[in-house]
Amino acid sequence: MAFEGLSERLQNAMAKMRRKGKVSEADVKEMMREVRLALLEADVNFKVVKDFVRVVSERAIGSEVLESLSPSQQILKIVSEELTNLMGGEQSTIQMAAKAPTVVMMVGLQGAGKTTTAGKLVNHLKKTQNKRPMMIAADIYRPAAIQQLETLGEQLDIPVFSMGDQVSPVEIAKQGIQKAKEDHLDFVIIDTAGRLQIDETLMTELTDIKAAVNPTEIFLVVDAMTGQEAANVAASFNEQLDITGVILTKLDGDTRGGAALSIRSVTGKPIKFVGQGEKLDALEPFYPDRMANRILGMGDMLTLIEKAQQDFDEKKNEEMTKKLKDNSFDFNDFIDQMDQVSNMGPLEDILKMIPGMSNAPGLENLQIDPKDMARMKAIVLSMTPKERKNPDILSQSRRRRIARGSARPIAEVNRMIKQFNESKKMMSKMTKGNFDGMDGMFGQGVKGKIGKMAMNSMVRKNKKKVKKKNKNKR
Numbered sequence: 001m002a003f004e005g006l007s008e009r010l011q012n013a014m015a016k017m018r019r020k021g022k023v024s025e026a027d028v029k030e031m032m033r034e035v036r037l038a039l040l041e042a043d044v045n046f047k048v049v050k051d052f053v054r055v056v057s058e059r060a061i062g063s064e065v066l067e068s069l070s071p072s073q074q075i076l077k078i079v080s081e082e083l084t085n086l087m088g089g090e091q092s093t094i095q096m097a098a099k100a101p102t103v104v105m106m107v108g109l110q111g112a113g114k115t116t117t118a119g120k121l122v123n124h125l126k127k128t129q130n131k132r133p134m135m136i137a138a139d140i141y142r143p144a145a146i147q148q149l150e151t152l153g154e155q156l157d158i159p160v161f162s163m164g165d166q167v168s169p170v171e172i173a174k175q176g177i178q179k180a181k182e183d184h185l186d187f188v189i190i191d192t193a194g195r196l197q198i199d200e201t202l203m204t205e206l207t208d209i210k211a212a213v214n215p216t217e218i219f220l221v222v223d224a225m226t227g228q229e230a231a232n233v234a235a236s237f238n239e240q241l242d243i244t245g246v247i248l249t250k251l252d253g254d255t256r257g258g259a260a261l262s263i264r265s266v267t268g269k270p271i272k273f274v275g276q277g278e279k280l281d282a283l284e285p286f287y288p289d290r291m292a293n294r295i296l297g298m299g300d301m302l303t304l305i306e307k308a309q310q311d312f313d314e315k316k317n318e319e320m321t322k323k324l325k326d327n328s329f330d331f332n333d334f335i336d337q338m339d340q341v342s343n344m345g346p347l348e349d350i351l352k353m354i355p356g357m358s359n360a361p362g363l364e365n366l367q368i369d370p371k372d373m374a375r376m377k378a379i380v381l382s383m384t385p386k387e388r389k390n391p392d393i394l395s396q397s398r399r400r401r402i403a404r405g406s407a408r409p410i411a412e413v414n415r416m417i418k419q420f421n422e423s424k425k426m427m428s429k430m431t432k433g434n435f436d437g438m439d440g441m442f443g444q445g446v447k448g449k450i451g452k453m454a455m456n457s458m459v460r461k462n463k464k465k466v467k468k469k470n471k472n473k474r
Helices: 004-020 025-041 046-060 071-086 114-129 145-156 169-182 200-213 228-241 258-267 288-295 301-311 314-326 331-343 347-352 370-381 385-389 396-406 410-432 439-447 449-473
Strands: 102-107 133-137 187-191 217-223 245-249 271-275 283-285
Touching: 004 025, 004 071, 004 288, 025 046, 025 071, 046 071, 046 258, 071 258, 071 288, 102 114, 102 200, 114 133, 114 145, 114 187, 114 217, 114 245, 114 271, 114 283, 133 145, 133 169, 169 187, 169 200, 200 228, 217 228, 228 258, 245 258, 258 271, 331 370, 331 385, 370 396, 370 410, 396 410
Parallel strands: 102 187, 102 217, 133 187, 217 245, 245 271
Antiparallel strands: 271 283
């Protein structure tokens, strides 16, 4: 996540406060110095930092906070609320046109990921809102821009309107919308041209397209890795085009995240979506309150629930729960669940959405290698159908054959089978206890079979790396 450094600094400041019990005005001032430094290091706009620190300080130093039974919790609540306000307060959704189609104009500089984001957005609309979208290729300058959009359209089974690179982008946009009306489509995404930097020619063209098609939304696509400069770019585009929202890309990159905290204050326009990955389903609606909770290490259960609901087959989960209760869960089911959990995204990110898990020992250095999941899958696929169905028959001779077939050490095969059996027992107990509401969704996927196996495997691997590193130092 883009806020790793900021998150760590803020959580450390909050932890110091919690250890004190009673909190004085001096303690609050010391904490706010830490918060100020953390925000500036995250490349948040200086004026935004100044205003944020002032508001939080004023609220935190109030007598009703300092004299309360748990002032540290009150201050954490204030910081969370003000971070939420800083990023927009409430989620801002896509506005729909009174009469179809709803037209969304995508603008931004070159390299921000505008074309790919257009594909992600239509995929999101198609999957989550059951819309019938179309994309318009209005970038006639960048080499292969039209071809890239057409390739995305083929992958997503979404129509792309193009007229080559010899027709005016304004005319392409107008005729594309007319085509969408004729085909009774309800959403149109216009992929416009970008530049390496803002110039008059670019802005004139975008202004002309806006005047010709009267878009319902104008989304500025901004690269979060550009830090504070992203807020400056957003301010310039907003001044010229009066954008309606921002999509932040590369929020999963090695960036300080200042853009997300600055853009709303600088432009007054909301962040509507964030891109966190290369895949075409790696676009999420932006929720300021959830992001604030994640930054402060308070988890994000709502997003986790939504991910689980999207990626988990409800009927299969009912079957899994029943199998766990009957103790008949086998390696075929294991493969099924492994695939479903993989679809939710990197496991380390999922674990951090669980409240309290972001501070769990060892998790801050935990990096789940996707190859580890592939290796576990290779072991299972090297079993015969009978062995997968009846894990109890896996004798040592069978395990040696599986090790040869999967090209994995016998110790790794034994370890995985042991972890599978332990997790199966644990999940069987959970499904018979007080976890009926969550066992199918989270118990099996995150805290159970795959989650526990991956966690054990990765923690062990990280311990070995640390030992090796320390040994080399000596």
